[in-house]
Amino acid sequence: MATRPVDLLLGRLMRKAVAAPPVAAEGSRALALFKAWLPALVILLLLLVLPSFVPSYIQSLVTKMMIFALFGVSMNILWGYGGIPTFGHAAFFGFGGYVCGILIIHGGIANFWVNLVLVMVITALLGAGLGIPAFRVYGVGASDNPIYFLLVTLAFGELLVRVAISARSLTGGSTGLSGIPYPDLGIGVSINSYSYYFLVLGIVAVCLLVIYRIVNSHYGYALRGIHDNERRMQALGFNTWLYKYTSYIIAGMFGGVAGCLFAYFGGTMVPNNMGMAMTDIVFLIVILGSASVYFGPVIGAVIVVGVDYLASMYMPERWPLIMAAIIVVVIMFIPQGVGVLLLDLWRKVFHGSAA
Amino acid sequence: MSTFTITALNGVSYAFILFLLAAGFSLTFGVMGVLNLAHGALYVLGAYFGLAVIAQLDQFWLGVVIAALGTGLLGLGIYYLFLRHLYDKVPEQAVLTIGLGYAIANIILWVWGPFAKMGMTPSAFTGVVRVGTLAFPIYRLVIIVIGLLVLALLWWMQDKTRVGAIIRAGMDNKEMTRSLGINYGVVSTLVFLFGAALAGFAGILGTPILGAYPSMGDALVLLTLMVVVVGGTGFIQGTMLGALIIGLLDTFGKAYVPSVALFTSYVIFIVVLLVRPSGLIGRKVF
Numbered sequence: 001m002a003t004r005p006v007d008l009l010l011g012r013l014m015r016k017a018v019a020a021p022p023v024a025a026e027g028s029r030a031l032a033l034f035k036a037w038l039p040a041l042v043i044l045l046l047l048l049v050l051p052s053f054v055p056s057y058i059q060s061l062v063t064k065m066m067i068f069a070l071f072g073v074s075m076n077i078l079w080g081y082g083g084i085p086t087f088g089h090a091a092f093f094g095f096g097g098y099v100c101g102i103l104i105i106h107g108g109i110a111n112f113w114v115n116l117v118l119v120m121v122i123t124a125l126l127g128a129g130l131g132i133p134a135f136r137v138y139g140v141g142a143s144d145n146p147i148y149f150l151l152v153t154l155a156f157g158e159l160l161v162r163v164a165i166s167a168r169s170l171t172g173g174s175t176g177l178s179g180i181p182y183p184d185l186g187i188g189v190s191i192n193s194y195s196y197y198f199l200v201l202g203i204v205a206v207c208l209l210v211i212y213r214i215v216n217s218h219y220g221y222a223l224r225g226i227h228d229n230e231r232r233m234q235a236l237g238f239n240t241w242l243y244k245y246t247s248y249i250i251a252g253m254f255g256g257v258a259g260c261l262f263a264y265f266g267g268t269m270v271p272n273n274m275g276m277a278m279t280d281i282v283f284l285i286v287i288l289g290s291a292s293v294y295f296g297p298v299i300g301a302v303i304v305v306g307v308d309y310l311a312s313m314y315m316p317e318r319w320p321l322i323m324a325a326i327i328v329v330v331i332m333f334i335p336q337g338v339g340v341l342l343l344d345l346w347r348k349v350f351h352g353s354a355a
Numbered sequence: 356m357s358t359f360t361i362t363a364l365n366g367v368s369y370a371f372i373l374f375l376l377a378a379g380f381s382l383t384f385g386v387m388g389v390l391n392l393a394h395g396a397l398y399v400l401g402a403y404f405g406l407a408v409i410a411q412l413d414q415f416w417l418g419v420v421i422a423a424l425g426t427g428l429l430g431l432g433i434y435y436l437f438l439r440h441l442y443d444k445v446p447e448q449a450v451l452t453i454g455l456g457y458a459i460a461n462i463i464l465w466v467w468g469p470f471a472k473m474g475m476t477p478s479a480f481t482g483v484v485r486v487g488t489l490a491f492p493i494y495r496l497v498i499i500v501i502g503l504l505v506l507a508l509l510w511w512m513q514d515k516t517r518v519g520a521i522i523r524a525g526m527d528n529k530e531m532t533r534s535l536g537i538n539y540g541v542v543s544t545l546v547f548l549f550g551a552a553l554a555g556f557a558g559i560l561g562t563p564i565l566g567a568y569p570s571m572g573d574a575l576v577l578l579t580l581m582v583v584v585v586g587g588t589g590f591i592q593g594t595m596l597g598a599l600i601i602g603l604l605d606t607f608g609k610a611y612v613p614s615v616a617l618f619t620s621y622v623i624f625i626v627v628l629l630v631r632p633s634g635l636i637g638r639k640v641f
Contacts, residue, residue, distance in 0.1 A: 085445065085446040087446070087449060133629050137628055137629060146445055147388075147390065147445050148628055148632040150390075150445060150446065150449060151580060152625060152628045152629070154577075154580075155625050155628070158621065159621045159622075162618055165617075166617055275573075276453060276573060276577075277457065277573075279453075280453040280457075283446065283449075284450060284454070287447070317461070318461065318465075319461075320454075320457040320458050320461035321458050321462070323454055324458035325458075327451055327454035328437065328451065328454070328455075331437075331441070331447050331450065331451050332437060332440065
């Protein structure tokens with residue numbers, strides 16, 4: 001049986017025998033892998049050369065899109081794969097951003113890599129701490145309806161907003177934490193808004209790859225099994241609580257990374273980045289892009305951030321109305337998301353059938 | 356001693372505003388299982404709408420009625436167009452209604468501007484009641500009386516009327532209720548209209564005390580959730596209990612330990628969700 005790093009890390013902790021995910025015969029496997037990853041490679045190459053062709057405001061827009069793509073994909077570990085409707089994912093995003101900013105401004109830690117690792121560790125600890133109470137109300141034993149989990153996670157996010165508002169000396173209160181500089185990589189390269197694009201591209205690409213490996217490992221398949229039928233997974237001997245709990249921590253950790261990148265990007269962090277509005281936006285990104293497609297939230301992020309940008313140019317005061325209109329259209333008319341539509345189109349064009 | 360009494364009275368009247376705010380939500384969420392997170396925005400809309408009508412016509416009670424009708428009709432639209440089709444899809448309901456809440460807040464900002472408004476107390480209820488050395492505004496007493504009337508009305512509706520029986524039956528088993536020949540769709544639409552109208556009603560009545568500003572809905576909908584969940588879903592008595600707990604806790608917290616008052620209700624909310632998700636005297640709805 002294949003042993004991937006992620007299975008060694010996670011699978012061994014909690015696993016019983018799992019059927020291996022379907023793989024092609026060895027010979028055609030490399031080719032199939034190449035074909036499957038071709039679109040991602042093309043997009044990566046395009047993004048690498050993009051800054052040579054577009055003005056700087058488009059470049060900074062794409063930076064923001066990439067950050068929100070990571071944010072959306074990290075949430076989709078829970079919602080799309082685990083079927084866990086968290087309404088406090090923005091808490092991790094904002095918390096990661098605040099930790100990043102506080103470490104730089106109050107902690108004096110300038111090095112980007114040290115900062116990033118600390119942010120990941122601290123947001124993972126937050127996830128570990130919040131996950132224990134949160135999963136008491138969600139799961140087979142507690143309730144079949146996700147509403148209480150939704151409310152608990154919403155309350156966590158709003159509680160963190162209140163903490164950020166009142167801990168004024170550390171977080172800058174309700175006006176937020178400002179003056180976060182561009183990161184210092186510690187290798188003598190100074191980062192400005194132009195080169196920050198490439199840093200974000202690198203980090204987001206690595207994170208997306210890692211998350212892809214996680215959701216397509218045995219661990220990820222078990223998570224999908226829990227989504228489909230948790231009782232059956234329990235009957236098969238899986239500790240479903242541990243799977244859900246760890247997925248909450250992993251999603252929170254990557255959400256924290258996105259928040260950290262966002263803190264460097266904007267230079268500020270405000271309490272509402274952890275609250276209900278931000279959670280609503282990331283949920284919209286995931287639903288719009290398709291929760292059932294791995295790269296769905298990336299598409300969702302491109303659309304939402306793009307429309308946000310257009311709105312901020314032409315009618316900045318009316319953004320909530322535009323967002324509500326998008327939400328209504330998506331939820332009422334394309335609940336499966338744009339990603340599924342695009343994937344069907346892709347398969348029709350390149351494989352002759354919309355399988 | 357006298358500050359304690361005044362704080363207690365303030366807490367009780369605040370609790371009754373919270374009760375009015377949460378009563379409609381308790382009907383739609385606790386009884387029908389529809390999560391309408393635009394409830395706070397409907398409250399604010401009711402306040403602004405009512406104030407506009409009162410400014411035009413100079414009739415306080417007419418303003419209250421029109422505010423309630425307006426938000427009720429808007430709620431009817433939200434339910435009929437959207438939420439009706441999202442039965443059992445709780446995350447989608449939440450995403451949609453949060454978005455609609457921000458849209459309503461934005462429209463309020465558009466029409467009435469960003470400034471906070473303070474409602475005017477109707478002239479019949481200005482002034483204070485004096486008991487010994489204590490003075491207490493009459494309007495707060497009026498709020499308590501109106502809150503008690505609404506509580507009595509909803510309690511009567513819930514336990515003694517056919518509509519209440521249908522709602523309780525639908526709460527237990529929707530399919531069985533339908534198969535008995537009851538048009539549950541119409542009843543639930545009307546209940547939703549009533550719930551939204553109560554939000555607007557609470558909005559216009561609460562403004563003389565709480566004030567109103569466009570982005571107020573966020574904080575209000577969280578308060579509403581706390582009140583309904585802490586007290587207990589499915590019964591109007593639960594909402595009253597929750598309103599008293601949150602209202603008194605908040606008022607006394609702000610008066611005596613202001614540094615922690617910001618969090619106490621959240622902590623209670625989370626603890627209740629963990630220990631007894633159906634609330635203190637509620638029944639399991641979901």
